[in-house]
Amino acid sequence: MLSTYLSRDAARRLRHGAPWLRREDIVSMEGTPQPGELVQLRDEDGAVLGLGDVDLEASLAVRRLGLPDEAVEGLIPRHLRHAFERRGRLVDDPRFCRIVNDDGDGLPGLIVDRYDAHFVVQTLTRSMDARHQDITRALVEVTGAGSVLLRNDTPRRRALGLPTQRPHVLYGTPPRWCRVLELGARFTVDLTYGLGTGYAYDQRELRRIVGRMAWDARVLDVNCNVGGLFVHAGLHGARHILAFDADADTGDLARENAEANGLLGRVFVEKGTALQALRAVRETFDLVLLDTCRVDSPEAFVEHVQYALRRTRHGGRLLVVGHHPPLPPGGFDDLVATACESEARIATRLARPGLPPDHPTLVGSPGAEYLDAVALEVT
Structure with missing residues (x-):
């Protein structure tokens, strides 16, 4: 097995739990490992630090896969x-x-x-x-x-x-089509062409929060995908739901999922992007659901939140979901606050739902906390 030797500082960081290192942390290498070929990671004195992948073309050139005493086999x-x-x-x-x-x-x-x-x-x-x-x-x-x-x-x-x-x-x-059961709801998802892998498991804690805020509410969901959020609003007592998705086929699937969960007559799904929907709708709602997964810049994120605030009634609730990138790490709260200030709305944070337990993250891992969300009461 080839060995890759790391600087003293890099070796110290790896021993203290760092999951990755950059190219400049490498002191020397034995040969050039092929993609998928595990190497032994060593300090400058030759002591084994663990197993890892080394790819000099990647921004994170060294990724740890095993501890010093871990066998390669299996x-x-x-x-x-x-x-x-x-x-x-x-x-x-x-x-x-x-x-x-x-x-x-x-x-x-x-x-x-x-x-x-x-x-x-x-x-x-x-x-x-x-x-x-x-x-x-x-x-x-x-x-x-x-x-x-x-x-x-x-x-x-x-x-x-x-x-x-x-x-x-x-x-x-x-x-191609598969049934998902989650938190008492059922969904048909498209494994082959659906967003991501077909269903956003990472939003499970958001669905719990939506259920707690939805009783007797008029709900607006401007980027509904297959209905993962609004279905839980309906199952927990929302009386009227207006939803939008930019993709017509996905919108059809959202309608099917609404019907499969007994929401026929309470849910109306239309075609349109989130911004188109927020601009076109004129009334206000008790609960607005804003997933910004298709937003491509911090400036566009702020614009979406501004329009969502306009669609949220006085005393209503707004769930905002942000993704990194395009949002800068640690910038989510400041951007939401900027939107609230520009609209002269006072927002009280009710909850900060995060990634669920099936999305464990290693402390210090790049991009691990890629999702931010906040549930607000807006006055």
């Missing part, structure tokens, strides 16, 4: 088994959740979402790209997967400088 199945057991303890229904969340599960660059017997994989490093067969084999061995689908068609890969590719099957026969 590493992926071992980490996958631990991740699987963790969900069994922490998730309400582990048949429908994220099974592997990048560094948080010791497998940097790997995302795996579970839809009962079907698994959707995303790889976010060249090293994990090279391990598709090993990942598939481990999923079948550890979880008994009926099918494995690769979804490397996301904007996140482009942002990392990785090529995108059409969804394709790694194992079995995955269905």
Whole structure:
């Protein structure tokens, strides 16, 4: 096995839990490791620090995969088994959740979402790209997967400088349409072409908050996707829901999910972007749901929040969801405050829902806290 030698400061950081290092932290290397080839990470004196992936083309050139005493053999199945057991303890229904969340599960660059017997994989490093067969084999061995689908068609890969590719099957026969059961609701999702991997498991805590704010409310959801948020508003007593999505097919799926959850007659789904909807609608609502996942700049984020505030009645509630990037790390609260000040609205924070337990994050991992959300009462 090749070795990569790290500076004294980098070795110290790695010993203290740092999950990644940059190219300038490398002192010397034995040969050039191929993508997917594990190397031993060593300090300048040759002491072993652990196992890792090394990619000199990546901004984060060194990613740790194993501790100093960890064996190379069976590493992926071992980490996958631990991740699987963790969900069994922490998730309400582990048949429908994220099974592997990048560094948080010791497998940097790997995302795996579970839809009962079907698994959707995303790889976010060249090293994990090279391990598709090993990942598939481990999923079948550890979880008994009926099918494995690769979804490397996301904007996140482009942002990392990785090529995108059409969804394709790694194992079995995955269905295009799949049923998700979560928090007492049922959803049909599109595994092949749906946003992300088909369903936003990372918004589970947001759905809980929506349920608590929705009783007898008139609700506006301007970026509804398959209805993950507004369905829970309806199930918890919302009397009228107006929803929008920019994609007509996704809007059709949202209508189907509303009907499947007994909300026929209370939910109306129309086509339009979030900003188009916020500009076109003139009345105010008791609860406004604003997911800014399609926003491409901090300035556009502030504009969306400004319009959402105008659509929120006096004493009403507003749920704002932001994503990093395009928002700068730590900038979410300031941007929301800027929008409130510009609209002369006083906002009281009711809750700060974050990522659910099936999205563990390693402290210090880049981009780990990629989602910010706040529930506000607006006067």
